[in-house]
Amino acid sequence: MKLAIYGYGNLGRGVEAAIRTNPDMELMGIFTRRDPKTVRPQTGAPIYAAEEIGRFRNEIDAVILCGGSATDLPELTPRLAKDFHVIDSFDTHAKIPAHFDAVDAAAKAGGTLALISCGWDPGMFSLNRLYANAILPDGQDYTFWGRGVSQGHSDAIRRIPGVIDARQYTVPIEEALNAVRSGEQPALCAREKHLRECYVVAAPDADKAAIETAIKTMPNYFADYDTTVTFISEAEMRKNHSALPHGGFVIRTGKTGLCGEHTHRIEYSLSLDSNPEFTAGVLVAFARAIGRMAKRGETGCRTVFDIAPGDLSPLSQEELRRTML
Amino acid sequence: MKLAIYGYGNLGRGVEAAIRTNPDMELMGIFTRRDPKTVRPQTGAPIYAAEEIGRFRNEIDAVILCGGSATDLPELTPRLAKDFHVIDSFDTHAKIPAHFDAVDAAAKAGGTLALISCGWDPGMFSLNRLYANAILPDGQDYTFWGRGVSQGHSDAIRRIPGVIDARQYTVPIEEALNAVRSGEQPALCAREKHLRECYVVAAPDADKAAIETAIKTMPNYFADYDTTVTFISEAEMRKNHSALPHGGFVIRTGKTGLCGEHTHRIEYSLSLDSNPEFTAGVLVAFARAIGRMAKRGETGCRTVFDIAPGDLSPLSQEELRRTML
Numbered sequence: 001m002k003l004a005i006y007g008y009g010n011l012g013r014g015v016e017a018a019i020r021t022n023p024d025m026e027l028m029g030i031f032t033r034r035d036p037k038t039v040r041p042q043t044g045a046p047i048y049a050a051e052e053i054g055r056f057r058n059e060i061d062a063v064i065l066c067g068g069s070a071t072d073l074p075e076l077t078p079r080l081a082k083d084f085h086v087i088d089s090f091d092t093h094a095k096i097p098a099h100f101d102a103v104d105a106a107a108k109a110g111g112t113l114a115l116i117s118c119g120w121d122p123g124m125f126s127l128n129r130l131y132a133n134a135i136l137p138d139g140q141d142y143t144f145w146g147r148g149v150s151q152g153h154s155d156a157i158r159r160i161p162g163v164i165d166a167r168q169y170t171v172p173i174e175e176a177l178n179a180v181r182s183g184e185q186p187a188l189c190a191r192e193k194h195l196r197e198c199y200v201v202a203a204p205d206a207d208k209a210a211i212e213t214a215i216k217t218m219p220n221y222f223a224d225y226d227t228t229v230t231f232i233s234e235a236e237m238r239k240n241h242s243a244l245p246h247g248g249f250v251i252r253t254g255k256t257g258l259c260g261e262h263t264h265r266i267e268y269s270l271s272l273d274s275n276p277e278f279t280a281g282v283l284v285a286f287a288r289a290i291g292r293m294a295k296r297g298e299t300g301c302r303t304v305f306d307i308a309p310g311d312l313s314p315l316s317q318e319e320l321r322r323t324m325l
Numbered sequence: 326m327k328l329a330i331y332g333y334g335n336l337g338r339g340v341e342a343a344i345r346t347n348p349d350m351e352l353m354g355i356f357t358r359r360d361p362k363t364v365r366p367q368t369g370a371p372i373y374a375a376e377e378i379g380r381f382r383n384e385i386d387a388v389i390l391c392g393g394s395a396t397d398l399p400e401l402t403p404r405l406a407k408d409f410h411v412i413d414s415f416d417t418h419a420k421i422p423a424h425f426d427a428v429d430a431a432a433k434a435g436g437t438l439a440l441i442s443c444g445w446d447p448g449m450f451s452l453n454r455l456y457a458n459a460i461l462p463d464g465q466d467y468t469f470w471g472r473g474v475s476q477g478h479s480d481a482i483r484r485i486p487g488v489i490d491a492r493q494y495t496v497p498i499e500e501a502l503n504a505v506r507s508g509e510q511p512a513l514c515a516r517e518k519h520l521r522e523c524y525v526v527a528a529p530d531a532d533k534a535a536i537e538t539a540i541k542t543m544p545n546y547f548a549d550y551d552t553t554v555t556f557i558s559e560a561e562m563r564k565n566h567s568a569l570p571h572g573g574f575v576i577r578t579g580k581t582g583l584c585g586e587h588t589h590r591i592e593y594s595l596s597l598d599s600n601p602e603f604t605a606g607v608l609v610a611f612a613r614a615i616g617r618m619a620k621r622g623e624t625g626c627r628t629v630f631d632i633a634p635g636d637l638s639p640l641s642q643e644e645l646r647r648t649m650l
Contacts, residue, residue, distance in 0.1 A: 017583050021462045042583055096650050097643070117650055124456065126650045127634055128593075131449065133649070134610035134637035135603070137346045181596075256606060258342050258367055262598035264606075268453075271506075273587035278460070281581060281589075285459035305635035305645050309452055310628075312459035318422070320630050324458070325421050325442055325451045 001291045002028040002059060003284070006050065006080065007066035008039055010244065011089065014280030015064050016042055022284055024314050028060055057083055062287050062294075065089075074099060078106040081114045081301075085294045087287050089119040089279060096122065096303075104301035113294040114301045118286045119279040120270055121145070125250045127304055128268040132252035136264060139254020140185040144172035144193060148246025148275060156221045157198060160214045162206030165234065167241040169197040172249065183253040183263040189224075196227040199241055201234050246275035285312045326616045327353040327384060328609070331375065331405065332391035333364055335569065336414065339605030340389050341367055347609055349639050353385050382408055387612050387619075390414075399424060403431040406439045406626075410619045412612050414444040414604060421447065421628075429626035438619040439626045443611045444604040445595055446470070450575045452629050453593040457577035461589060464579020465510040469497035469518060473571025473600060481546045482523055485539045487531030490559065492566040494522040497574065508578040508588040514549075521552040524566055526559050571600035610637045 003019060005012045008030050019027045020043065029046045032039045036047040048056075053063070063080055065088040067073050073090045080086050081103050090099050096117055107114040117123065121143070129141055150170045157166035176193050179186045198215055202208055212229045215222055232241075247270040256262050272278040286304065289311035293302070310320055328344060330337045333355050344352045345368065354371045357364045361372040373381075378388070388405055390413040392398050398415045405411050406428050415424050421442055432439040442448065446468070454466055475495045482491035501518050504511045523540055527533055537554045540547055557566075572595040581587045597603045611629065614636035618627070635645055 014581070017581060020583070021581070093650065097647055100646055122650045124460070124591075127456070129649045130634050130638055130645065131452070134613075134634075134639075135449070135606045137606075137639075256339070256342060256346070256599060256602035258345070262602050264598060264603050265594075265596040266449075267592075267594045267596075269590075269592045271590040271592075273589060274581060277581040277587050278589050281460045281462075288459075303635075303646055303650055305642070305650070306633050308631050308633045309455050309459075310630035313455055314459075314462075317630070320455065321425055321628055322422055324454045325418065325447045325628055325630070 001288060002026050002061045003287055004028050004031060004053070004056065004060045004063045004084075005045075005066055006031045006053065006063050006076070007072065008032045008034075008041075008047075009066060010276040011279060012066035013042060014274070014277040015066060015283055016045060017277060018280040018284040021281075022288070022314065024288070025284060029056070031063075053080070054083065060084060061291050062087060064283050064287055074102070077114065077116060078102045081106040081112055082110040083112070085113045085290055087115045087118055087283055087290055089123070089283060090117045091119060091122055093122065100301050100303070108300050111299050113290055113298050115286055115290050115303065115307070116301060117303055119282050120272075121248065123279075123282050123304055124270070125248065125268070128250040128266075129252070130305060132250070132254075132266040136252055136254030136256070136266065138256070138260060139252050139264075142180045142188070142193075142251045143248065144177060144251075145248040146170035146172050146194065146246065148248070148272070149241075149244050153196065153198075153221055156218060157200060157215055160211055162203050162211055163200055164203055165201040165237050167199045167237065169199075171195040171197055177249065177251075180251050180253065181265060181267070183265060185253060191225055194225060196222055196225045198227060198229045199232050199237065200229060201237050202231055243273065244275045245273055246278075247271040288312060288314065326613060327351050327386045328612055329353050329356060329378070329381070329385045329388045329409075330370075330391055331356045331378065331388050331401070332397065333357045333359075333366075333372075334391060335601040336604060337391035338367060339599070339602040340391060340608055341370060342602060343605040343609045346606075347613070347639065349613070350609060354381070356388075378405070379408065385409060386616050387412060389608050389612055394420075399427070402439065402441060403427045406431040406437055407435040408437070410438045410615055412440045412443055412608055412615055414448070414608060415442045416444060416447055418447060425626050425628070433625050436624050438615055438623050440611055440615050440628065440632070441626060442628055444607050445597075446573065448604075448607050448629055449595070450573065450593070453575040453591075454577070455630060457575070457579075457591040461577055461579030461581070461591065463581070463585060464577050464589075467505045467513070467518075467576045468573065469502060469576075470573040471495035471497050471519065471571065473573070473597070474566075474569050476569075478521065478523075478546055481543060482525060482540055485536055487528050487536055488525055489528055490526040490562050492524045492562065494524075496520040496522055502574065502576075505576050505578065506590060506592070508590060510578060516550055519550060521547055521550045523552060523554045524557050524562065525554060526562050527556055568598065569600045570598055571603075572596040613637060613639065
């Protein structure tokens, strides 16, 4: 299967690496919106200007879109879906229904197949919410994120005057996790579930107290959480905070029996050294499924909920039954 | 959707309870191989003799088979698949390919749809092995079971002369779990992964030392494990060991990056107060999917790998995208 990468940031580089661990996949090329001459791939993959992609219609089985959800993907995914089978990782949960409709219309018009919101949340976490809800209808869901870097919260801190760089870690609160695991189905507010740990490089003349107050009182991002702010040097930021770890937990506890006398817990967790590289692994596995489904003549937009798991694996159905069932 | 239960032991009773928590499901009847007059349902469901099921072809959307894997299901599932859409929980891993072929042939001949090996292992654990392998091709799988009652091991102890009753708990070894979670991909033999805890009621005149030796040296079941044997009274067995808890862990750790420089862990775990009631919840959710797929005209045998997750949920695709993605 010949894949193209469209957008070459952290996620695009992760996809480039992930394709190499899947022998049935081949990277046809990387499409960038920067000047291709200034972009150096990690592997020997050819680099093209984004606007050239139209002339490769017959050489690409699917395009993995590695743009951002805020402005890139809402425009990009429907546009490319007219000509290509596409996979994106659109992750603005509230806007998924609108994005789905736009991509579905484009893919149906183009006779292509598209998969949106593929990654780990939305993605693998969504699948685990769905499976657990179907199995234990009488229960309660909990999702915790972290310990990991939130790019959105880090960016929000960087916009404060006097801030040179910042990294925000979302940290699940252990007591809350344990209360959830006990099966007692606690009601938990935002502050009870997660801490926010901020590491900030301030300009030499900056008012650190003002920066700390600006962070801790920022609505939506920090005001509803217990937040710690630690000022560090640029050298320390580079040394200790340049990785992009993440992870989290999807837990559902529920009751069964005629009188709800038995309690059960289903827990799915991820611990990731590199958020973009893991997300890339999910994207490439689902690209395999989209390629197969497209060959069977399917068109329109799909989500991870619509993909039979067997289509994700390079193994045949017989091999899967024999080795993994 | 109108379901029938065929076989009314612990699992059948679990399915009876699970159907009540799914408002779109209805229990049409329970089919038993015992004299129906001697069987009392937990709910108001009608009880029929097993051989009567043929005359209900038009009143049953799917039959959930609640027999054993050793002798019941290899004969039962293909036979009933000729006339009904069926779901079973066949769990003899090594014999799944042969069972699949027999059920597939029967279902294709009958124009019906069948799902085999549905539960948590095989079932949800299999799905998690598949997803994790597809996402992290460069990695290693580990499955741990317990802490929970193994019916097979308990039965093996009960066959020893002088044993009145027995319960065997499979216990995952915490150090092994933690070594796996670290990502270092340890090689673990059977003894390093699980302990076997046995509680035994011996006859008053039995030779307890001989029973203990017979257990600890029993090939396949106990000889390869560290095993503890505790003799208890019948009253203590009833009081402390009458439940059927179980659970376990599916963990995959793997590497990503151009040089495998990042490590990731995917972990799925279950903690179940009642193994049969949880398995029943899985069966009923997958029965929903089989009903929908049969309405779309699908025939033949399927496994959990072939089921798109969205088909398990009572929610519409739009609702799923809006609320769970």
